[in-house]
Amino acid sequence: MDAVWKDSSREGLIFGVVIIFFILIGLTVTLSDIVGNTLDLNSDSMIGNTRGLMVTYSILGLWIGIRGANTAERTWSTSLLSSTAAGLTTAVLVGVSVFVVGILDAADVEMRNYLVQLSRPSVQLLIFTKDPVSGSFLTAGIFIISSALGGLLSMATESQRNSQQWQAVFLDRFSNLSLKRVKETFHSSPRLRWVGYGLFLAISLLIPQFLSKYWNYAMGTVGIYVLMGLGLNIVVGLAGLLGLGYVAFFAIGAYTVGLLTAPAPISLQIGFWPALIASVVLAALTGILLGLPVLRMRGDYLAIVTLGFGEIIRVLIRSDLMSPYLGGPQGIRDIAGPTIFGVSFSSEKAYLYLIVIGILLAIFFTNHLQNSRVGRAWMAIREDETVAQAMGINTLYYKLLAFATGAAFAGVGGALFAARNQYTGPADHTLMVSINVLCLLIVGGMGSIPGVIVGAFVLKGFPEILRELELYRLLTFGGLLVVMMVLRPEGLWPAPRRRLELSAEDSSTPVLEDEASG
Amino acid sequence: MAMLEVNDIHTFYGNIHALKGISLTVEENEIVTLIGGNGAGKTTTLRTISGLLSPRHGQVKFEGEDISSTPAHELVYRGITMVPEGRGIFSRLSVSENLDMGAYSREDKSKLQDDYDRVFQLFPRLKERRKQVAGTLSGGEQQMLATARALMASPRLLLMDEPSMGLAPILVENVFETIKQINKDGTTILLVEQNATVALSVADRGYVLQTGEIVLKDNADNLKKDEMVRKAYLGID
Ligand SMILES: Nc1ncnc2c1ncn2[C@@H]1O[C@H](COP(=O)(O)OP(=O)(O)OP(=O)(O)O)[C@@H](O)[C@H]1O
Ligand SMILES: [Mg+2]
Numbered sequence: 001m002d003a004v005w006k007d008s009s010r011e012g013l014i015f016g017v018v019i020i021f022f023i024l025i026g027l028t029v030t031l032s033d034i035v036g037n038t039l040d041l042n043s044d045s046m047i048g049n050t051r052g053l054m055v056t057y058s059i060l061g062l063w064i065g066i067r068g069a070n071t072a073e074r075t076w077s078t079s080l081l082s083s084t085a086a087g088l089t090t091a092v093l094v095g096v097s098v099f100v101v102g103i104l105d106a107a108d109v110e111m112r113n114y115l116v117q118l119s120r121p122s123v124q125l126l127i128f129t130k131d132p133v134s135g136s137f138l139t140a141g142i143f144i145i146s147s148a149l150g151g152l153l154s155m156a157t158e159s160q161r162n163s164q165q166w167q168a169v170f171l172d173r174f175s176n177l178s179l180k181r182v183k184e185t186f187h188s189s190p191r192l193r194w195v196g197y198g199l200f201l202a203i204s205l206l207i208p209q210f211l212s213k214y215w216n217y218a219m220g221t222v223g224i225y226v227l228m229g230l231g232l233n234i235v236v237g238l239a240g241l242l243g244l245g246y247v248a249f250f251a252i253g254a255y256t257v258g259l260l261t262a263p264a265p266i267s268l269q270i271g272f273w274p275a276l277i278a279s280v281v282l283a284a285l286t287g288i289l290l291g292l293p294v295l296r297m298r299g300d301y302l303a304i305v306t307l308g309f310g311e312i313i314r315v316l317i318r319s320d321l322m323s324p325y326l327g328g329p330q331g332i333r334d335i336a337g338p339t340i341f342g343v344s345f346s347s348e349k350a351y352l353y354l355i356v357i358g359i360l361l362a363i364f365f366t367n368h369l370q371n372s373r374v375g376r377a378w379m380a381i382r383e384d385e386t387v388a389q390a391m392g393i394n395t396l397y398y399k400l401l402a403f404a405t406g407a408a409f410a411g412v413g414g415a416l417f418a419a420r421n422q423y424t425g426p427a428d429h430t431l432m433v434s435i436n437v438l439c440l441l442i443v444g445g446m447g448s449i450p451g452v453i454v455g456a457f458v459l460k461g462f463p464e465i466l467r468e469l470e471l472y473r474l475l476t477f478g479g480l481l482v483v484m485m486v487l488r489p490e491g492l493w494p495a496p497r498r499r500l501e502l503s504a505e506d507s508s509t510p511v512l513e514d515e516a517s518g
Numbered sequence: 519m520a521m522l523e524v525n526d527i528h529t530f531y532g533n534i535h536a537l538k539g540i541s542l543t544v545e546e547n548e549i550v551t552l553i554g555g556n557g558a559g560k561t562t563t564l565r566t567i568s569g570l571l572s573p574r575h576g577q578v579k580f581e582g583e584d585i586s587s588t589p590a591h592e593l594v595y596r597g598i599t600m601v602p603e604g605r606g607i608f609s610r611l612s613v614s615e616n617l618d619m620g621a622y623s624r625e626d627k628s629k630l631q632d633d634y635d636r637v638f639q640l641f642p643r644l645k646e647r648r649k650q651v652a653g654t655l656s657g658g659e660q661q662m663l664a665t666a667r668a669l670m671a672s673p674r675l676l677l678m679d680e681p682s683m684g685l686a687p688i689l690v691e692n693v694f695e696t697i698k699q700i701n702k703d704g705t706t707i708l709l710v711e712q713n714a715t716v717a718l719s720v721a722d723r724g725y726v727l728q729t730g731e732i733v734l735k736d737n738a739d740n741l742k743k744d745e746m747v748r749k750a751y752l753g754i755d
Contacts, residue, residue, distance in 0.1 A: 373622070380608065380619050386570065387606040392594030392623030392671060 007071035008082035012089025048125035058146040065150020087147020095140030102132025216348035223355035229452035231409025237447035239402035240382030245310025249407040251429035253279040253414025258332035272338040283411025291403040318426040331425020445491025527576030538730040551717040554727035560710040599673035605664040609653030620670030637666040658689040714751035
């Protein structure tokens with residue numbers, strides 16, 4: 001009995017913390033507006049939508065209830081009890097927060113000074129334009145009732161159909177459970193996987209046609225992060241090396257294209273395509289040169305040295321010393337874009353296509369490497385380096401290969417980024433880029449190609465959709481990471497456990513038979 | 519010419535002088551054991567031979583060629599494979615994945631199937647548990663897997679580091695039966711052990727190691743009778 005309470009209130013606790021986090025970054029306003037507009041609800045508040053917020057809370061409450069019920073034995077009473085326990089926990093957490101916010105607001109404390117999203121109108125929304133006491137009780141009440149309903153609902157559907165199918169369908173709308181099902185089907189058959197990639201290809205080729213200039217640009221940014229994510233995924237996810245200064249290779253790509261194609265500071269102007277190739281080669285070479293001394297170190301040291309390398313590059317491109325050659329703090333202007341048969345194609349749409357092609361090539365390349373001896377060597381190194389060596393794997397060589405490939409991908413990313421903006425400067429190459437890419441891997445799932453794509457959309461696309469979040473990117477990162485670690489420690493779309501299934505009976509040459517793209 | 523010839527090797531960990539001039543030989547088709555207490559330098563010796571460490575002085579020769587500075591991964595291709603101390607299996611991979619990793623160095627894939635058959639014959643337990651995640655195997659099964667994985671590289675010289683570690687007496691006997699079998703099938707074995715009783719029961723010859731130095735060497739039967747060995751390693755007065 002104790003355990004039931006503990007498990008279900010833990011569910012409630014997580015939800016509570018997440019919801020409070022949403023309140024603090026102002027997401028409740030946006031969400032309530034979306035729900036309110038969709039359902040055409042009237043609102044009492046100046047911003048946001050009070051009834052929309054109630055519906056939002058109720059949906060969340062149902063979800064909490066269902067999750068809470070899942071922690072318990074499948075009987076009516078325990079389901080109801082544990083779902084209510086979960087709901088109660090959330091209700092108390094959120095209720096108290098709303099009460100505190102309401103009281104502070106009533107006492108004329110300007111919370112806006114500390115938390116920009118907590119303006120007076122948004123506090124009014126939180127307490128449903130009532131007084132703090134009734135507002136917080138109403139909030140708590142919604143959570144308790146809806147979570148109890150959720151528990152009953154989960155039980156009702158359970159008894160109707162013996163499986164959790166219906167529940168999964170229900171949750172489709174609100175949870176990543178649906179993603180899990182897609183993922184399972186996706187991983188279960190190689191043919192389906194190609195269909196999946198085909199669909200992704202078709203969508204990514206079609207979508208730019210329908211997007212506005214702004215969205216094509218935004219998606220292009222997401223794409224560049226996908227490209228970099230794919231590269232870092234090889235280093236961190238496949239070979240298991242913690243590289244933190246990834247932005248260095250991005251910068252090398254960007255500056256190579258910049259210096260080779262722009263009229264100043266050195267006027268070479270060799271055109272985009274040769275410069276692109278140069279940037280890939282240079283990034284990969286730098287990867288090898290950095291890797292040779294550094295890859296003999298392990299774990300923490302590697303992380304620190306690569307981190308330092310990223311900073312060194314940034315300091316160099318900023319410095320006055322190098323500014324005659326690298327442009328200094330002003331950066332490089334008028335970087336050339338790609339031309340084909342003398343026709344320049346530099347619209348956001350064209351760049352998005354170019355980026356998508358880059359991504360597809362990178363995916364193809366990664367898949368190919370992963371399913372070969374190289375992938376097997378990386379897997380062994382990631383599991384245990386010394387033993388890998390004892391198996392006859394030249395660990396230094398394969399680590400260098402991972403480093404160089406990862407660097408090359410980042411080089412492409414940087415080159416496309418600089419050409420698209422027709423400019424690059426020190427501000428493009430901060431530590432934040434490295435952190436972003438690492439975060440998208442963690443969020444998406446280490447070692448997983450679809451994970452990289454999902455992670456990039458969540459971390460770079462999502463903030464575009466909710467522009468307000470831009471301000472709070474760091475906070476969002478922190479929050480997302482914490483939530484992720486708790487809810488899905490393996491990432492949104494983790495790599496399946498890769499199998500090299502060998503059956504002694506039915507295959508004469510055992511091969512690495514990869515059941516999924518990973 | 520001995521298959522393996524170790525001449526006066528000195529190996530250091532930083533300033534720690536772990537091996538102070540070790541010399542030993544292993545002839546083709548022999549089982550040679552290296553016994554000694556905790557910290558004597560047994561593992562260090564094996565790591566030096568297998569190329570994971572390199573000696574500061576002295577020489578390791580395999581089939582007449584100096585391999586003192588050959589890196590570990592190349593030695594696997596030359597025919598030396600190690601079963602590491604504490605087994606060192608890839609615990610998150612399945613049993614068959616572990617075996618596949620063992621076969622990484624094999625260029626001649628045509629005989630691979632025979633090797634799978636052979637290790638599954640030696641260790642029927644592993645065949646049953648092919649798909650199990652290696653980390654969930656019992657200690658004994660993990661030892662089997664580590665040995666089987668090493669055999670997948672089809673070594674001519676097998677270095678084994680304390681295969682009896684942490685196993686129940688009955689299992690130890692089992693493991694050593696298999697070791698004998700492997701040797702009969704044509705693999706030369708250098709066996710490191712603290713458990714001198716079983717080690718000397720399967721070995722042809724033995725060396726006794728103390729704080730980085732060889733203090734005794736003889737054939738197994740004589741070592742079993744030796745006063746000092748009986749006291750220090752066999753627990754008999
Ligand atoms: N990585 C290391 N760094 C520093 N000293 C080490 C290292 N590994 C081993 N040593 C030292 O070298 C000596 C020999 O160690 P080794 O591991 O070879 O002993 P061993 O005979 O295998 O012992 P055991 O039976 O306990 O495994 C010991 O004094 C040990 O403390
Ligand atoms: Mg040892």
